[in-house]
Amino acid sequence: MNISGLTVVATAFVAGAGMWTFAEYVLHRFAMHHLHGRGIMSREHLEHHVTSQWHFDVNHILSWTGMLLVGFGGFAPLVAWASSWTLGIALATGWAVGYFHYEIRHALSHLRNPQSRYTRWVARHHFHHHFGHPMSNHGVSVPWWDQVFGTYERPTRVRVPRRLVLPWMLDETGELKAEHADDYVLVGSPDATERSRQLDRARAFASTAPED
């Protein structure tokens, strides 16, 4: 393959990854939050908002299969029909890489202390979505589509209810690590009550932020 052929393949790959970031935004905003729990995708996502913890479960395998099918079973043959299989596979691979990058970034934002400027940004951007305003910041891995569609909010210090705190935010005494003082502030009691659990569920399914 010559240089111009390689450039076209690379462009198809980047286009596939870019298409994923758009799908990430649209699915999260409309198929998850706007549906308020109707359908499995919305219900599972809003359950994730109830506790703000990330756990692996079989629904992840369903999503992975679905997204791979859309890429390699949908987009690839379409591009092959219009152009070539090489471009179709390149586009579907970009789509899949974009998707798994998002999955990993999302999971790690919940599970691990951010280590870089980018992962610190992902965490603060995403936890503003969880704890500040669930109808903003629908993009997880990139801010572009929120900026384009007017749902981008630059977080100041994110208020994190102690009962929903992410374990990586805490030091060994159970207080916020000093390194996170500019990004987060802990509020409320660490103890969840039956009433707070019910309220967290109701507010998650209404796509409103949890109370302090």
Ligand SMILES: [Zn+2]
């Ligand atoms: Zn999340």
Ligand SMILES: [Zn+2]
């Ligand atoms: Zn969400």
